[in-house]
Amino acid sequence: MPFPPLQRTALTTLQVNLGYRCNQACSHCHVDAGPARSEMMDQATLALIPLVLAARSIGTLDLTGGAPELHPGFRQLVRQARAQGVAVIDRCNLTILSEPGQEDLAAFLAAQGVRVVASLPCYLEDNVDRQRGSGVFARSIAGLQQLNALGYGRPGSDLVLDLVFNPQGASLPPPQAQLEAEYRRHLGETYGISFNSLLALANMPIARFATQLQRSGELEGYQQLLQRSHNPANLAQVMCRSLISVDWQGLLYDCDFNQMLGIGAGSAALNDLLQHDPAGTAIAVGGHCYGCTAGSGSSCGGSLS
Numbered sequence: 463m464p465f466p467p468l469q470r471t472a473l474t475t476l477q478v479n480l481g482y483r484c485n486q487a488c489s490h491c492h493v494d495a496g497p498a499r500s501e502m503m504d505q506a507t508l509a510l511i512p513l514v515l516a517a518r519s520i521g522t523l524d525l526t527g528g529a530p531e532l533h534p535g536f537r538q539l540v541r542q543a544r545a546q547g548v549a550v551i552d553r554c555n556l557t558i559l560s561e562p563g564q565e566d567l568a569a570f571l572a573a574q575g576v577r578v579v580a581s582l583p584c585y586l587e588d589n590v591d592r593q594r595g596s597g598v599f600a601r602s603i604a605g606l607q608q609l610n611a612l613g614y615g616r617p618g619s620d621l622v623l624d625l626v627f628n629p630q631g632a633s634l635p636p637p638q639a640q641l642e643a644e645y646r647r648h649l650g651e652t653y654g655i656s657f658n659s660l661l662a663l664a665n666m667p668i669a670r671f672a673t674q675l676q677r678s679g680e681l682e683g684y685q686q687l688l689q690r691s692h693n694p695a696n697l698a699q700v701m702c703r704s705l706i707s708v709d710w711q712g713l714l715y716d717c718d719f720n721q722m723l724g725i726g727a728g729s730a731a732l733n734d735l736l737q738h739d740p741a742g743t744a745i746a747v748g749g750h751c752y753g754c755t756a757g758s759g760s761s762c763g764g765s766l767s
Contacts, residue, residue, distance in 0.1 A: 474522060476515060531552065
């Protein structure tokens with residue numbers, strides 16, 4: 463069954479992948495990021511980002527990777543965007559906060575008022591370390607405590623800290639509100655950690671996760687689950703309708719997932735946005751798009767319904 467056609471509305475978010483280098487190599491990563499990856503956005507492309515934000519009156523800059531903080535131009539880009547009044551999201555894996563040379567990163571993010579969207583696929587140590595690597599959970603908890611100490615996720619603070627949940631395998635996320643309550647209770651009682659919201663994201667059957675499913679014989683079944691669970695009500699809210707994804711080379715895609723698959727708007731480049739408003743254009747869709755509309759829906763902002 464072909465995925466329903468979609469059309470772009472007003473552009474509100476520019477999501478920029480600064481590169482595939484990461485200090486982790488998570489099993490569910492749809493980017494295939496890791497310590498051995500060397501792809502990084504060059505300075506000329508980086509310099510276009512503030513110009514595009516201004517030209518298209520874009521309100522949110524969403525920085526991702528890899529670990530976006532490993533790009534040497536990350537902090538300057540954040541400063542430029544914030545000086546323009548643009549909200550900045552840092553998609554942070556938490557362990558980056560304790561990497562050598564990044565000891566002041568959390569303080570920098572707080573000083574700039576950056577919204578931190580932090581990966582924590584479970585509140586149990588064994589599950590996290592199985593999915594993300596040995597010792598990752600302990601370092602993630604330390605990172606969250608560091609952010610909390612700066613005011614992130616605390617009542618009355620303007621510093622927003624959201625957590626991201628991904629299922630362990632070939633299943634849909636449970637109801638987001640119920641899971642958020644469980645996270646809040648366990649992390650608060652056990653580690654004294656608070657946060658603003660939990661974002662429940664379905665795993666996309668592409669790249670590293672697709673390979674994992676293929677090896678276990680679950681890929682076809684998972685794809686069928688996503689299609690069978692399609693909820694048409696989610697189509698109005700999928701992220702690609704108001705977001706454009708930019709890869710490390712400056713090419714444009716309708717979303718981060720299309721970027722990884724190399725389909726869609728990749729024939730256009732970042733500087734094209736200086737002249738052309740993409741509102742009203744068709745969005746490239748495919749079978750993987752059911753990952754965003756299955757069940758309660760899934761996007762960079764969590765469940766859709």
